[in-house]
Structure formats: structure tokens, C-alpha cells
Amino acid sequence: MAVAPVSTEDQQDISEILRKIRKIELKTRGLVRESIGGEYQSCFKGEGIDFEDFREYQHGDEVRSIDWNVTARMGTPFIKKFTEQRELTLILAVDISASGNYGSHNQSKRELIAEVSALLAFSALQNKDKVGLILFTDQIEKYVPPQKGASHTLRLIREILYCHPTRHQTQLDDTVHILRNHIKRRSLVFLISDFLFEDDQLEDLKSLSRQHDLVAVQIGDPAEKNLPAAGPVRLEDPETGEQIEINTSNPKVRQAYQKQAQDWQHLLDSHFLKLGVDKIDLVTDEEYLPALHSFFKRRGGTGR
Numbered sequence: 001m002a003v004a005p006v007s008t009e010d011q012q013d014i015s016e017i018l019r020k021i022r023k024i025e026l027k028t029r030g031l032v033r034e035s036i037g038g039e040y041q042s043c044f045k046g047e048g049i050d051f052e053d054f055r056e057y058q059h060g061d062e063v064r065s066i067d068w069n070v071t072a073r074m075g076t077p078f079i080k081k082f083t084e085q086r087e088l089t090l091i092l093a094v095d096i097s098a099s100g101n102y103g104s105h106n107q108s109k110r111e112l113i114a115e116v117s118a119l120l121a122f123s124a125l126q127n128k129d130k131v132g133l134i135l136f137t138d139q140i141e142k143y144v145p146p147q148k149g150a151s152h153t154l155r156l157i158r159e160i161l162y163c164h165p166t167r168h169q170t171q172l173d174d175t176v177h178i179l180r181n182h183i184k185r186r187s188l189v190f191l192i193s194d195f196l197f198e199d200d201q202l203e204d205l206k207s208l209s210r211q212h213d214l215v216a217v218q219i220g221d222p223a224e225k226n227l228p229a230a231g232p233v234r235l236e237d238p239e240t241g242e243q244i245e246i247n248t249s250n251p252k253v254r255q256a257y258q259k260q261a262q263d264w265q266h267l268l269d270s271h272f273l274k275l276g277v278d279k280i281d282l283v284t285d286e287e288y289l290p291a292l293h294s295f296f297k298r299r300g301g302t303g304r
């Protein structure tokens with residue numbers, strides 16, 4: 001059977017994909033080794049304990065641990081030994097709708113999402129946890145079941161960077177459904193999105209946060225909060241295609257835009273606070289490590 005040769009353009013595309021994935025891998029693996037991996041391990045633990053074996057009672061052991069059936073058979077006190085069930089399942093639920101392609105600086109929101117996801121995935125890998133991935137728009141674009149291993153982790157990074165969604169808008173219904181009905185075991189879920197959608201969708205997260213350990217990660221860009229004075233411009237909603245023309249040189253226009261963005265952000269933050277869901281705020285033009293360190297410190301102090 002004849003096999004078509006790979007074109008030079010395709011080879012360049014593949015090389016660029018591998019280069020970008022390798023760059024993210026090297027950076028995030030280093031950060032995991034240096035600090036984040038230990039913080040991840042101390043904050044997130046497995047659910048419950050597993051029975052390991054019986055052993056003879058020793059002075060100082062908890063009397064309540066004595067197994068009286070074994071003790072009666074053996075004629076001397078025996079206790080049950082347990083080990084902590086350390087293994088977790090980490091689920092990265094990632095919004096890849098059209099608004100994630102935007103970036104007013106050197107990095108798009110999608111690229112930042114890939115890097116932060118890699119950091120979390122390699123932290124899980126170091127702690128021998130399984131990692132799964134849900135890529136969504138207003139439907140599930142890709143579901144990768146939880147697995148272990150470095151090659152699996154690299155596949156997740158590739159999917160986040162290069163999955164081509166068939167839809168453009170954002171809807172949480174299908175994502176909530178798969179997390180509630182297909183992932184039965186309590187898992188650690190990072191919901192990563194810019195959350196540029198109607199806030200009433202967030203109500204579905206209330207029941208989800210009772211079933212799983214849910215953490216929201218909001219990815220933003222500075223231009224979404226403050227318009228530069230750049231004269232007349234045409235703004236387009238990447239998810240709906242709707243366009244408007246405004247004069248950004250007018251200070252009243254910039255002030256109105258800024259106030260609307262602030263009001264929306266306050267509403268969003270209030271929703272997550274009411275739901276009791278932890279939230280991490282990341283921006284494309286800022287280092288993400290301080291925000292992650294702050295989250296791990298806060299989470300470690302609560303004992304959740």
C-alpha cells in the first residue's frame with residue numbers, strides 16, 4: 001500500500017508542536033520539582049484508608065484498634081493495620097471556546113491554560129495520581145479518561161494546545177453531566193475557563209462541588225478589563241461574532257467599559273463565594289506562580 005509523504009510544511013507544523021510541548025514540559029516539570037509538587041501533595045490527599053494486615057498489639061497502640069475476633073482465635077491481642085489511601089484522581093475541565101484564543105500580550109489565554117494544566121498534571125504524576133481531561137465549548141469536544149504516566153500527561157498538553165473545537169460558544173451543562181454521572185469516585189476537579197458566559201450557568205456547580213473537590217481557575221487578559229486609548233476600533237465577540245465600533249480615545253467610553261468589566265467580575269466572584277468554591281485568578285501578562293502559591297497556602301491552612 002502506498003503511503004503519502006509528509007510535506008515540508010506538515011513537518012514544520014509537527015516540529016513546532018513538539019517544540020512547544022517540550023518547552024512547556026521542561027518549564028513545568030522544573031517548577032513541580034522545586035516547589036509546586038510538594039504543595040500539591042500536602043494540600044490534596046486521597047479519600048479514606050485501606051486495610052493492610054493484622055499485627056500483635058503493642059504497648060501504646062490504640063485499644064479501639066483491637067480486632068476481637070482475631071484476638072479470640074489467637075489467644076493474644078491483635079490489631080488491624082491501615083494505610084492511607086493516597087491516590088487521587090485529578091480532572092482538568094478546560095474551556096476551549098473561541099474567547100480563549102485571545103491574548104493582548106505574548107501569550108494567549110489558551111497557551112496559559114495549557115501551561116497551568118501541565119503544571120497540575122505533572123504534580124499529579126509526581127504523586128502517582130491519575131489525570132483525566134475534559135475539553136469543552138457548549139458541548140464536550142474531547143474526553144480523555146484518567147490515567148497515569150508521563151506519555152499520558154504529554155498527550156493532555158497536546159490536546160489542550162491543538163484540539164480544534166467544532167463549536168465556539170461556552171456551556172457548562174455537558175461538562176457538569178459527565179463529571180456527575182461518569183466520574184463516580186470523588187475527584188479533584190480544576191475547572192479552567194475565562195468564564196465569559198451567563199452567570200446563571202454557575203448554579204449547576206453547586207451540586208457538583210458537593211460530589212467532587214472543585215476548584216475554579218479563571219484565565220483573563222488585561223485588555224478585557226481596561227481598554228487602551230487607541231482611537232476608533234471594532235470589537236468582536238469571538239464566540240458569537242457580534243461586532244461593535246467604539247472610540248477608545250473617549251475617556252467616558254473607557255470608564256464605562258472598565259466599570260462594566262468590574263461589575264461582571266464582582267458578580268462572578270460573589271457567585272463562587274456563595275457556592276463555597278475556591279477560585280484562582282490568573283492573567284496572561286502576569287506570572288502565575290504567586291497566585292498558585294497563595295492558593296496552596298490558603299488551601300493548606302483550611303485543611304480541605
